Amino acid sequence: MIIPETNKEDKPRKPLKRNNSDDGQNGYKKPRVETMPSGARSRKKTIYSNEQIKLLQNQFDCNPYPDFVSRRRISQITGIPEPRIQVWFQNRRARYLSKSNKILERKKPTAQPLPNVHKNLTSISMEDIWM
Numbered sequence: 001m002i003i004p005e006t007n008k009e010d011k012p013r014k015p016l017k018r019n020n021s022d023d024g025q026n027g028y029k030k031p032r033v034e035t036m037p038s039g040a041r042s043r044k045k046t047i048y049s050n051e052q053i054k055l056l057q058n059q060f061d062c063n064p065y066p067d068f069v070s071r072r073r074i075s076q077i078t079g080i081p082e083p084r085i086q087v088w089f090q091n092r093r094a095r096y097l098s099k100s101n102k103i104l105e106r107k108k109p110t111a112q113p114l115p116n117v118h119k120n121l122t123s124i125s126m127e128d129i130w131m
Contacts, residue, residue: 030080031046031052031080032046052079055074059074060096064092064093064096066085071085
C-alpha cells in the first residue's frame with residue numbers, strides 16, 4: 001500500500017481548543033486573573049469569588065477525585081475553565097493531606113516508660129512458669 005505524501009504547507013493545522021460556551025450568565029462571575037510579578041512567561045493567578053470557592057469546596061467534600069465529566073459540569077456552573085478546576089482539586093487534595101498528616105503527628109503518643117510492674121508481682125520461679 002502506498003501512502004501519498006502530503007505537504008505540511010498544504011494543510012495548516014489548527015490548534016485544538018476547549019469549547020467553554022459559558023460566559024458567566026448563570027449567576028457566577030468568571031474568575032479574575034491577575035498577572036504574577038515574577039516574569040512575563042509565568043501564568044496569571046486565578047482569583048475565585050466566594051461563591052465559586054464554596055461550590056468547589058462543597059464538591060470536594062463530596063468527591064475529592066472528580067472525573068472529567070464532573071469537572072466539566074462544575075466548569076459550566078462556575079464559568080471556570082476545566083483545567084483550572086483540575087488544578088484546584090489537585091492543590092486542595094495536597095493541602096488536605098498535609099493538614100491531616102500534621103494532625104496525626106500531633107496525636108502520636110510520646111514514648112513513655114512502662115510502669116514498674118515488678119513491684120506488684122509475687123516472686124515467681126521459672127519452674128512455676130513452665131509447669
